[in-house]
Amino acid sequence: MTVGSYLLRRLAAIPLTLLGASLLVFAATVVLPGNVARTILGREASDASVAALSAELGLDRPLPAQYLSWLGRFLTGDWGTSATLRAPVRELVLDRLGASMLIAGIAFVVLVPVALGLGLLAGLHHDRWPDRLISGVALGLGATPEFVTGVVLLVVFAATLHWFPTSARLPPGAGSLDTLWHLTLPVVSLVLLCTGYVARHVRASTVTVLASPYVRAARLRGMSSARLVRTHVLRNATVPAASALGVQLQFLLGGLVVVELLFDYPGVGALLLRSATDKDLPTLQACAMVLGAAYMLIVLAADLVYRLLDPRVRLGGAR
Amino acid sequence: MPHARRPSVRGRRLVLGRRAFLGATAAAGLAGLLTACGADQGSPAPGAAPAGPPRPGGTLRVGTRPPATSVDPVTMYDGSSIALVQLVAEYLVWLDEDLRLQPQLAESWTSGDGGKRWTFTLRRGVRFTDGTPMDSSAVKASFDRLLDPAHKSAAISAFATILGPGGVSAPDAATVTFTLQRPFAEFPYLVSAGNYNAVILKADYAGDFTRSAIGTGPFTLTSYDPSTGASFARNTGYWQAGKPYLDAVDVHFYADDQADLIALQGGEIDTQFLSVASLATPLAGSGGIVVDKAIGTALTAFTLRTDRPPFDRKEVRQALAYGLNRPDVLTSIGSGVGVLGNDHLLAPAFRGAPTDLPQRAQDRAKVGELLAAAGVPTLGFTLTFDPPSRDYAVTIQNQLQQVGITVELDQRTSSDFYGGNQATDTPWLFTTANLVAWAGRAVPSQLITPMVTSGGVWNGSKYANPALDRAAAAYDAAIADQERAAQGQIIAQALREDVPVIVSYWSGTVRAFNGATFRGIRAHPSSYVDFRSVSRV
Numbered sequence: 001m002t003v004g005s006y007l008l009r010r011l012a013a014i015p016l017t018l019l020g021a022s023l024l025v026f027a028a029t030v031v032l033p034g035n036v037a038r039t040i041l042g043r044e045a046s047d048a049s050v051a052a053l054s055a056e057l058g059l060d061r062p063l064p065a066q067y068l069s070w071l072g073r074f075l076t077g078d079w080g081t082s083a084t085l086r087a088p089v090r091e092l093v094l095d096r097l098g099a100s101m102l103i104a105g106i107a108f109v110v111l112v113p114v115a116l117g118l119g120l121l122a123g124l125h126h127d128r129w130p131d132r133l134i135s136g137v138a139l140g141l142g143a144t145p146e147f148v149t150g151v152v153l154l155v156v157f158a159a160t161l162h163w164f165p166t167s168a169r170l171p172p173g174a175g176s177l178d179t180l181w182h183l184t185l186p187v188v189s190l191v192l193l194c195t196g197y198v199a200r201h202v203r204a205s206t207v208t209v210l211a212s213p214y215v216r217a218a219r220l221r222g223m224s225s226a227r228l229v230r231t232h233v234l235r236n237a238t239v240p241a242a243s244a245l246g247v248q249l250q251f252l253l254g255g256l257v258v259v260e261l262l263f264d265y266p267g268v269g270a271l272l273l274r275s276a277t278d279k280d281l282p283t284l285q286a287c288a289m290v291l292g293a294a295y296m297l298i299v300l301a302a303d304l305v306y307r308l309l310d311p312r313v314r315l316g317g318a319r
Numbered sequence: 320m321p322h323a324r325r326p327s328v329r330g331r332r333l334v335l336g337r338r339a340f341l342g343a344t345a346a347a348g349l350a351g352l353l354t355a356c357g358a359d360q361g362s363p364a365p366g367a368a369p370a371g372p373p374r375p376g377g378t379l380r381v382g383t384r385p386p387a388t389s390v391d392p393v394t395m396y397d398g399s400s401i402a403l404v405q406l407v408a409e410y411l412v413w414l415d416e417d418l419r420l421q422p423q424l425a426e427s428w429t430s431g432d433g434g435k436r437w438t439f440t441l442r443r444g445v446r447f448t449d450g451t452p453m454d455s456s457a458v459k460a461s462f463d464r465l466l467d468p469a470h471k472s473a474a475i476s477a478f479a480t481i482l483g484p485g486g487v488s489a490p491d492a493a494t495v496t497f498t499l500q501r502p503f504a505e506f507p508y509l510v511s512a513g514n515y516n517a518v519i520l521k522a523d524y525a526g527d528f529t530r531s532a533i534g535t536g537p538f539t540l541t542s543y544d545p546s547t548g549a550s551f552a553r554n555t556g557y558w559q560a561g562k563p564y565l566d567a568v569d570v571h572f573y574a575d576d577q578a579d580l581i582a583l584q585g586g587e588i589d590t591q592f593l594s595v596a597s598l599a600t601p602l603a604g605s606g607g608i609v610v611d612k613a614i615g616t617a618l619t620a621f622t623l624r625t626d627r628p629p630f631d632r633k634e635v636r637q638a639l640a641y642g643l644n645r646p647d648v649l650t651s652i653g654s655g656v657g658v659l660g661n662d663h664l665l666a667p668a669f670r671g672a673p674t675d676l677p678q679r680a681q682d683r684a685k686v687g688e689l690l691a692a693a694g695v696p697t698l699g700f701t702l703t704f705d706p707p708s709r710d711y712a713v714t715i716q717n718q719l720q721q722v723g724i725t726v727e728l729d730q731r732t733s734s735d736f737y738g739g740n741q742a743t744d745t746p747w748l749f750t751t752a753n754l755v756a757w758a759g760r761a762v763p764s765q766l767i768t769p770m771v772t773s774g775g776v777w778n779g780s781k782y783a784n785p786a787l788d789r790a791a792a793a794y795d796a797a798i799a800d801q802e803r804a805a806q807g808q809i810i811a812q813a814l815r816e817d818v819p820v821i822v823s824y825w826s827g828t829v830r831a832f833n834g835a836t837f838r839g840i841r842a843h844p845s846s847y848v849d850f851r852s853v854s855r856v
Contacts, residue, residue, distance in 0.1 A: 032732075032734075032735075033731075033732070033734060033735035033738050033739070034732065034733075034734025034735055034738045035734070035738050038734070038737060038738055039387065039388065039734060040387075040388045040389075040394070041394055041396075041471055041473065042387075042394070042396030042397070042473055043396075043737040043747070044396065044473040044476050044777075045394070045396075045471060045472075045473045045476075046468075046473075046475060046476065046741075046776075047740055047741050047742060048468060049468065049471035049472075049473075049475075050471075052468075052469075052471060053471060084387070084388040084389070085388070085389060085545045085546075086388070086389035086545075087389075087545055092546075096546075151577065151581075154578075154581045154585075155581065155584075158581065158585050159581050159584040159585035162585065162586070165585075165587060166578070166581045166582045166584075166585040166587050167571070167573075167578070167582060167587060169547060260574075261574045261575035261578065262575055262577065262578055263578065264571075264573050264574070264575070264578045264582070266546045266547065270574055274574070277732075277734070278388075278734075279734060
């Protein structure tokens with residue numbers, strides 16, 4: 001299968017997958033107990049008031065009608081209004097997605113060289129103290145939840161030393177340096193969390209590559225260590241890292257709920273959590289759709305990168 | 320994804336997941352960590368004793384949770400929305416930090432017809448921020464709006480059986496008369512901030528408060544973003560000469576209480592609308608932070624269904640009440656901010672609350688005697704609650720286990736717990752035993768009438784006692800303080816004896832602020848906001 005046809009096939013599958021996801025989200029929302037009208041009016045509102053608001057929101061219609069009504073509007077670009085925030089969902093979700101992409105992008109740009117470098121270093125010094133140090137620290141940091149590292153970073157570097165702001169929320173018209181200053185602590189928190197996972201993949205593949213016959217042969221031919229790493233180890237060892245980085249990028253885009261809450265950052269993860277808790281269906285569905293699409297595009301990109309790094313890999317079939 | 324229905328309850332014991340455990344640990348450690356990092360721990364609180372004339376000017380930066388939904392004074396119920404509105408709009412009567420009535424848009428009030436008719440004289444010369452005079456037509460329209468079911472205000476519940484549609488009249492521009500359905504001696508509390516929806520809005524208010532927030536309050540809303548926060552500027556035409564002292568108030572929304580607290584510690588905000596006692600209290604005196612405290616009337620009611628086993632026997636309910644170690648509950652759950660409860664609904668902070676009833680305390684021997692008398696040698700039951708009451712539920716489970724009573728915990732999501740139909744199946748009104756957090760009220764009747772009178776709209780215990788019903792009606796009608804106190808005594812004794820609801824403590828509130836930069840910030844029993852007298856240090 002050529003890259004072009006593979007790409008087309010994967011892209012064509014995205015809308016169908018999203019349709020299935022939207023049905024699942026809708027079903028989960030209606031099955032779980034609770035009522036958005038009660039959330040809006042509070043528990044002390046009368047049942048009659050809640051019933052009236054439910055009718056205004058269209059929640060008294062049959063479920064298929066509710067779903068099809070939402071789907072029809074969504075496909076025509078009308079994403080509706082958030083039931084609880086009373087704000088247009090399209091702007092709300094896309095603004096938040098842009099904010100999440102910004103922080104995820106910066107974290108990813110920092111994560112790749114740091115994780116690759118540490119993984120390589122550990123692999124090249126297999127079973128010696130740099131390996132043990134890097135592996136131990138990476139494992140420890142990876143196992144420490146972001147709300148712990150985040151709180152420590154905030155208390156030390158923001159609340160006490162005042163080197164960074166406690167809020168990552170960007171002021172209007174923030175320039176590049178101001179943006180970096182505001183996002184430093186959440187980015188560090190994320191990089192600390194993700195580095196271990198990727199570095200361990202790189203380390204393991206580096207060790208494997210170093211033990212392979214062709215590397216031993218190259219050594220015997222007198223190839224210098226630097227050239228060996230550059231021409232053989234680096235490329236082969238980073239192949240498995242591509243999929244690991246893809247997984248991390250998916251997490252960085254939509255799984256940042258804790259970091260967004262802790263660092264007061266208006267990302268799509270926090271919005272997803274809030275809309276799910278409130279049963280705010282239009283917002284929840286829109287978040288699910290954009291995040292679902294982003295996830296699938298990231299997976300596709302990771303597969304293509306994998307193919308690029310390793311031409312032996314066949315797209316869409318067995319290797 | 321929404322929370323699972325019962326996310327962390329396995330079997331009979333509440334088991335915290337790894338993430339929840341670590342989260343709780345982080346929260347518990349946060350205060351200590353922050354305190355440890357404080358620059359001048361132990362220094363005297365700079366804002367504790369205001370001195371000298373106020374210094375006008377400055378911007379007060381406030382942190383709070385995002386409002387639960389779009390801010391609308393008619394339907395609001397969460398603390399952030401209420402505080403935002405209270406910066407802009409006002410009540411006929413303010414309820415101060417000691418739960419005393421203070422004239423605000425009404426200068427005075429009188430009652431007639433045995434407490435069935437109340438006449439309020441409005442303050443003259445007050446204008447809304449768009450220049451419209453604040454007169455009786457605006458006041459009448461404001462209350463008509465609250466009483467109209469089409470506007471879906473929870474205030475209807477507060478006025479139930481007391482004031483109905485058509486009960487408000489405006490005989491002249493400066494007078495408003497309320498004709499009640501039954502005598503109610505404490506009616507001014509129901510038109511005060513104690514009934515938080517009862518702000519006076521323009522007659523043509525159309526439900527677009529955050530886009531055109533027009534009130535008579537000390538500040539005007541200049542910008543609002545549901546995700547980020549709100550900005551307020553001084554109302555230059557405010558009716559109280561010289562006030563407010565502040566030029567502006569900037570409100571910043573924090574979805575996480577820890578982030579809110581760290582922002583205070585880091586100096587990025589100056590105070591909070593809704594300080595969390597367990598987080599803020601340890602910071603007092605650290606880095607200039609002052610934590611003001613108020614005794615409140617909020618409670619978490621441990622409600623027992625009196626119409627079904629095992630709690631249809633009074634002795635069983637009393638056994639539970641004697642099984643709890645209240646001082647420990649107050650310390651661990653109430654952060655020591657509050658007062659002990661005595662299983663009745665007349666909080667010590669209420670005017671004329673009974674003071675001579677013996678304080679109920681843990682008595683293990685009595686628990687055994689009562690259960691034996693009820694013919695229930697081994698007692699076990701399920702306690703239903705939502706996440707905010709989880710720590711209290713676990714404490715109850717542990718304390719009752721020590722006296723041989725087994726409690727199975729049933730945690731629901733808040734939307735499940737308060738969802739359903741209030742007339743037929745909602746968990747908070749229909750489960751055998753549950754924990755319900757009640758916001759502070761201005762008068763005991765706002766708790767007694769709905770919670771424990773026969774047919775009360777939120778009578779989760781299904782308690783029915785004709786003698787208490789009569790006393791509650793007499794309490795509401797009693798004009799004289801002595802008579803009201805006598806009826807209050809009857810109510811308190813009946814509740815303490817019959818125990819439809821266990822009240823182990825009354826919550827207090829705290830408000831943390833930077834005392835090095837601002838003064839005049841006070842905690843309020845209901846976390847209400849009055850920044851008129853706040854000034855720079």
